[in-house]
Amino acid sequence: MGGTYTILKKEFLDNIGEAKFLLLFFTLLVVVAASAISGAQSYKLQANSQGIPQGNGTSGRPGEIPGQGGNFRIGLMLNSLSQAITPIVENIAIVGGLLAVTLSFDAINKERSSGSLKVLLSYPIYRDQVLIGKFLGGFLTILVVAFSTVAVAIGIFSYMAGLALTTEILLRILSFMLMTIIYLSVFLVGGLLFSIVIDEPATSLLASIVFVLAGVVLITNLGSSVATLIAGSPYNFVTQTGNTGGTVVRAQANQLYQGIVTVFNYLSPSTVYQNAVSMVMRTTTMSFEQGTPVSVTTPFSQAFMDMLKMVPILIVWFIVLAAGTYMGFRRKEIT
Amino acid sequence: MPILELQNLTKRFGDFTAVDHLNLEVNAGEIFGLLGHNGAGKTTTINVIVGLLPPTEGTAKVNGHDIATEPIEARRNIGLMPDSAGVYFNLTGRQNLSYFGELANLPTKVTDERTNELLKLVKLDDWATVKAGKYSRGMKQRLGIAQSLIRDPSLLIYDEPTLGIDPEGTREIRDTIYELAKTRGKTIVLATHLLGEVSRLCDRVAIMGHGKLLAVGTIPELRSQLQLEESSDLEDIFMRFQGAI
Numbered sequence: 001m002g003g004t005y006t007i008l009k010k011e012f013l014d015n016i017g018e019a020k021f022l023l024l025f026f027t028l029l030v031v032v033a034a035s036a037i038s039g040a041q042s043y044k045l046q047a048n049s050q051g052i053p054q055g056n057g058t059s060g061r062p063g064e065i066p067g068q069g070g071n072f073r074i075g076l077m078l079n080s081l082s083q084a085i086t087p088i089v090e091n092i093a094i095v096g097g098l099l100a101v102t103l104s105f106d107a108i109n110k111e112r113s114s115g116s117l118k119v120l121l122s123y124p125i126y127r128d129q130v131l132i133g134k135f136l137g138g139f140l141t142i143l144v145v146a147f148s149t150v151a152v153a154i155g156i157f158s159y160m161a162g163l164a165l166t167t168e169i170l171l172r173i174l175s176f177m178l179m180t181i182i183y184l185s186v187f188l189v190g191g192l193l194f195s196i197v198i199d200e201p202a203t204s205l206l207a208s209i210v211f212v213l214a215g216v217v218l219i220t221n222l223g224s225s226v227a228t229l230i231a232g233s234p235y236n237f238v239t240q241t242g243n244t245g246g247t248v249v250r251a252q253a254n255q256l257y258q259g260i261v262t263v264f265n266y267l268s269p270s271t272v273y274q275n276a277v278s279m280v281m282r283t284t285t286m287s288f289e290q291g292t293p294v295s296v297t298t299p300f301s302q303a304f305m306d307m308l309k310m311v312p313i314l315i316v317w318f319i320v321l322a323a324g325t326y327m328g329f330r331r332k333e334i335t
Numbered sequence: 336m337p338i339l340e341l342q343n344l345t346k347r348f349g350d351f352t353a354v355d356h357l358n359l360e361v362n363a364g365e366i367f368g369l370l371g372h373n374g375a376g377k378t379t380t381i382n383v384i385v386g387l388l389p390p391t392e393g394t395a396k397v398n399g400h401d402i403a404t405e406p407i408e409a410r411r412n413i414g415l416m417p418d419s420a421g422v423y424f425n426l427t428g429r430q431n432l433s434y435f436g437e438l439a440n441l442p443t444k445v446t447d448e449r450t451n452e453l454l455k456l457v458k459l460d461d462w463a464t465v466k467a468g469k470y471s472r473g474m475k476q477r478l479g480i481a482q483s484l485i486r487d488p489s490l491l492i493y494d495e496p497t498l499g500i501d502p503e504g505t506r507e508i509r510d511t512i513y514e515l516a517k518t519r520g521k522t523i524v525l526a527t528h529l530l531g532e533v534s535r536l537c538d539r540v541a542i543m544g545h546g547k548l549l550a551v552g553t554i555p556e557l558r559s560q561l562q563l564e565e566s567s568d569l570e571d572i573f574m575r576f577q578g579a580i
Contacts, residue, residue, distance in 0.1 A: 123438050
């Protein structure tokens with residue numbers, strides 16, 4: 001374990017001292033801060049325009065949070081919060097993803113090019129220790145990134161929007177951080193894989209960027225394209241009203257289209273992450289009672305469980321990439 | 336017992352045989368030269384000995400430990416300096432040695448003492464706080480030598496230690512290697528294609544060509560094996576063996 005800790009420590013110190021990391025970290029903080037400012041403004045506008053009444057917690061009105069001292073406003077405000085932080089989450093998804101791969105895309109091949117990998121592996125340590133040390137060094141950096149990014153975003157947001165940080169909100173923010181850590185870890189291990197299978201750091205950087213773009217944009221876009229090819233264009237689904245046979249066919253096509261898009265969305269780490277955060281930050285959901293839309297309270301425990309349903313998808317991504325990384329490095333012939 | 340023992344060591348990359356049934360023994364305390372053209376299989380042999388590459392056939396044992404089945408025990412006895420020195424350019428000379436000392440699980444006090452001693456040995460004590468990226472190639476190689484000594488192994492393996500270094504730097508490295516063997520009793524395997532370096536330093540020589548062992552022995556032994564005159568040097572010997580492929 002001593003070797004792992006030594007490598008972890010060096011990786012972490014190297015990471016936080018590197019110009020490429022500092023540049024991307026600064027960029028991430030700036031875009032997240034900007035998103036938080038604009039989100040806070042729209043949140044305030046929305047709250048003011050709604051003229052939301054205060055509840056007393058015992059009226060049974062939809063939207064109340066049980067056991068929270070009865071604030072009808074809180075439910076609506078947190079839903080606005082969920083919407084308001086969407087740009088923040090989107091920015092973390094892309095800039096954070098890039099930052100995570102930046103930490104690892106050259107972890108192995110750079111050392112291989114400089115010859116230090118040979119020296120490292122000539123020491124009485126196992127290859128697994130090198131790999132785990134490198135990963136944990138990056139993971140520790142990601143903890144710092146996730147904590148500080150979410151803290152900056154929520155700090156600015158709550159200050160500007162006058163949002164009180166109740167226990168309920170803090171728990172949701174902590175869950176947001178947890179999801180961010182898991183999401184960024186997927187890209188961290190992806191970059192590590194490329195640093196093993198690709199010998200040139202410049203090429204592994206390119207592959208890592210493509211991987212981030214695929215995770216953030218390409219998979220979902222591909223889903224829409226595949227769905228259109230198989231089920232037809234969604235623009236045509238609503239044009240055939242009044243024709244009974246035609247309507248059935250269109251409804252089936254629409255179902256097929258949505259099904260394909262959903263499958264691809266589940267494959268996209270970014271979409272899964274954004275959905276998970278959206279779920280945990282949402283305190284009410286809309287439902288219909290006798291044809292009337294009502295707002296139903298979603299307590300934190302329920303929101304957290306909903307979020308956890310998305311976690312296995314990211315875990316599967318992580319495990320697949322980690323297994324490839326492990327096998328690749330174990331079998332790597334160092335010449 | 337030999338400190339390094341290679342038996343039928345073979346390494347193939349697909350159809351290409353880089354090392355072909357190599358049999359060698361290196362005894363404790365000697366400077367052993369592994370001599371051959373570029374591509375003769377010297378570096379591949381070293382990579383297999385250290386465990387960076389698995390052998391296709393045969394065994395490599397260090398102090399009796401098979402590198403394939405007892406890699407940790409075998410590596411405890413090895414200090415390696417690859418042709419590119421293998422030090423971290425973003426760390427100072429002192430930080431490099433401290434890092435490798437910690438990696439070898441040495442107590443901090445021992446690491447600090449050895450770091451000071453080794454920086455003096457390789458004449459880098461005045462450069463201890465300068466990042467290795469700012470060192471000349473010769474200085475990086477000397478730091479690489481210090482790195483190879485930080486955990487005090489019995490077998491030192493140096494791959495082309497003076498490649499691309501000016502004559503003055505070459506002499507400094509040569510003197511250091513000689514001192515390590517003669518005053519500290521280290522066993523040194525020196526892979527090089529520089530004949531002068533080998534003839535000045537090595538007790539015994541192995542000549543490799545196309546992955547095969549062509550000859551092994553002291554320079555006088557090789558000379559008599561070829562029935563050459565006393566005046567013939569290592570270059571004559573080397574060319575004759577290479578021509579025999």
